[in-house]
Amino acid sequence: GENVEQHPSTLSVQEGDSAVIKCTYSDSASNYFPWYKQELGKRPQLIIDIRSNVGEKKDQRIAVTLNKTAKHFSLHITETQPEDSAVYFCAASIDTGFQKLVFGTGTRLLVSP
């Protein structure tokens, strides 16, 4: 089955710096890669996703890149702010309507003022 590895497990940056979180997946049939943000004590919420027919997607300060050949994808956050502090999860699935998501183990991002 699918296996998703996520690095780093923790990431500390200064406000205004960029942050990059990387994930690798094992199943070449996976075609959908969402990223979820979970603030302390809250539920996970989708922040951005990418499909396998796209190499990069941006939404304001966040972007995701996908390298299908290498089977890895990354989350990029620019101009980080304290409110970006949270745990970020990557996931992968073979999406045919139903998503059987396999999640990474999470990255705790701390943005210091």
Add this chain to the structure above:
Amino acid sequence: NAGVTQTPKFRVLKTGQSMTLLCAQDMNHEYMYWYRQDPGMGLRLIHYSVGEGTTAKGEVPDGYNVSRLKKQNFLLGLESAAPSQTSVYFCASSPGLTYNEQFFGPGTRLTVL
């Protein structure tokens, strides 16, 4: 709309006791999921449902049962709780179309003593 709700929010059980966690969604979503979240292990799929009256096993189904008698509700049962089932449980739902966001509930924190 309330979105996805879960009851109870917290529960403490003794080993061997049973309980049912209730998930409800008011978005008319076809698909529903139960995950558990443990420190350092991300979110893992327990069971899922692709429609009223259907259920299927996920990644970690042992020790759990589920039922989806009504489209809006998805119940997770623990017949004989074990300390290894101490976790935070999240329910999620999605519309049933391709590449759709999963909407998560607020979570249930379960401790088994």
